[in-house]
Amino acid sequence: MVDGRTRVCGIIANPVEHTLSPVLHNIFAQELGHNLIYVPFKPEITGLDIAVKGAFALHVLGLNVSVPYKQKVIESLVAVEKDAKQIGAVNTLVRMENGYMGYNTDYLGLWRTFQEEEIILDGQEVIVFGAGGASKAVAYLCCKEGAKQVYLLNRTLKKAQELAAELNQTFQRDCVCAMQLSDYKEIPYKEHNYLAIQTSSVGMYPNGDQVILEDQEWYHCFHTAFDLIYTPAQTKFMQFAKAAGAKTYHGLKMLLYQGVIAYELWNHCTIPKEVVKKGYQMMERELHL
Ligand code: ATR
Numbered sequence: 001m002v003d004g005r006t007r008v009c010g011i012i013a014n015p016v017e018h019t020l021s022p023v024l025h026n027i028f029a030q031e032l033g034h035n036l037i038y039v040p041f042k043p044e045i046t047g048l049d050i051a052v053k054g055a056f057a058l059h060v061l062g063l064n065v066s067v068p069y070k071q072k073v074i075e076s077l078v079a080v081e082k083d084a085k086q087i088g089a090v091n092t093l094v095r096m097e098n099g100y101m102g103y104n105t106d107y108l109g110l111w112r113t114f115q116e117e118e119i120i121l122d123g124q125e126v127i128v129f130g131a132g133g134a135s136k137a138v139a140y141l142c143c144k145e146g147a148k149q150v151y152l153l154n155r156t157l158k159k160a161q162e163l164a165a166e167l168n169q170t171f172q173r174d175c176v177c178a179m180q181l182s183d184y185k186e187i188p189y190k191e192h193n194y195l196a197i198q199t200s201s202v203g204m205y206p207n208g209d210q211v212i213l214e215d216q217e218w219y220h221c222f223h224t225a226f227d228l229i230y231t232p233a234q235t236k237f238m239q240f241a242k243a244a245g246a247k248t249y250h251g252l253k254m255l256l257y258q259g260v261i262a263y264e265l266w267n268h269c270t271i272p273k274e275v276v277k278k279g280y281q282m283m284e285r286e287l288h289l
Helices: 019-033 045-059 072-076 082-087 104-118 133-143 159-173 181-185 216-219 236-243 252-267 274-286
Strands: 009-013 038-043 062-067 092-095 100-103 125-127 149-154 176-179 194-197 222-227 248-249
Touching: 009 019, 009 045, 019 038, 019 252, 019 274, 045 072, 045 100, 062 216, 072 100, 082 104, 082 133, 092 252, 100 104, 100 252, 104 133, 104 252, 133 149, 133 159, 149 181, 149 216, 159 176, 159 216, 176 181, 216 222, 216 236, 222 236, 252 274
Parallel strands: 009 038, 009 062, 125 149, 125 194, 149 176, 194 222, 222 248
Antiparallel strands: 062 092, 092 100
């Protein structure tokens, strides 16, 4: 029931129509008995600043921010949390006294997923496919959590080089090695040695027949393959990795936990496990997984 005390949260994105976040957050509110509603907002780029400041003035409790505004929104904030600042992208806005503070719960959500699935980064050799926005949060997490080496493979070498240089500078060690995607054979071939993380959009619905690395033999190098894509639930990348004996994961838990952490930040609470599980099942149902 929406009444005079209902708090409003929402997501800012464009397009916003396919977002799963309202389903997730409204389930959390319902299960926790919070008088809170979560709605989609679709501002134009020219109206982004007015939208964020207007939302603050309207006492909107918290906002998520998605494509294409995760970088641009930073200009409209009064503060940015340290990791989000380093990553250069924000997906969650939390109310402060004079405006919103930005967080990156994509990165935090991936970390919580890795912890839950017992995917270890400390001392690990990691291969990251892609060097876009999502890759930056992934590679940052790997460096921060002590990965021994991150091979950053991208179709456009320059983008991988820029990201590698930035991260090596931030962490003051030669952790990230940028490579052209087609040069993957320069990585030492070691069976079941690498954690592979796929961050590009290659293989995402409706292009489920595509895969970023065609060479099936090479999948024998992975002990674990994590694809940030969650539609389809089993990408070709995951299929190849599984056939080669690796453990495989899709990205739905990362999406779940970025939402969980955002909700916890807004409401100063910890969502109980069984409620988190309900949210996950609801998302699976929405996606027909
Ligand atoms: P996101 O924010 O989701 O990471 P992005 O910033 O547009 O999205 O990045 C998309 C990533 O997928 C990039 O690394 C891109 O490679 P380029 O930098 O060479 O463009 C990668 N990508 C997209 N389509 C690809 C394809 N067909 N083959 C290889 N890489 C591809």
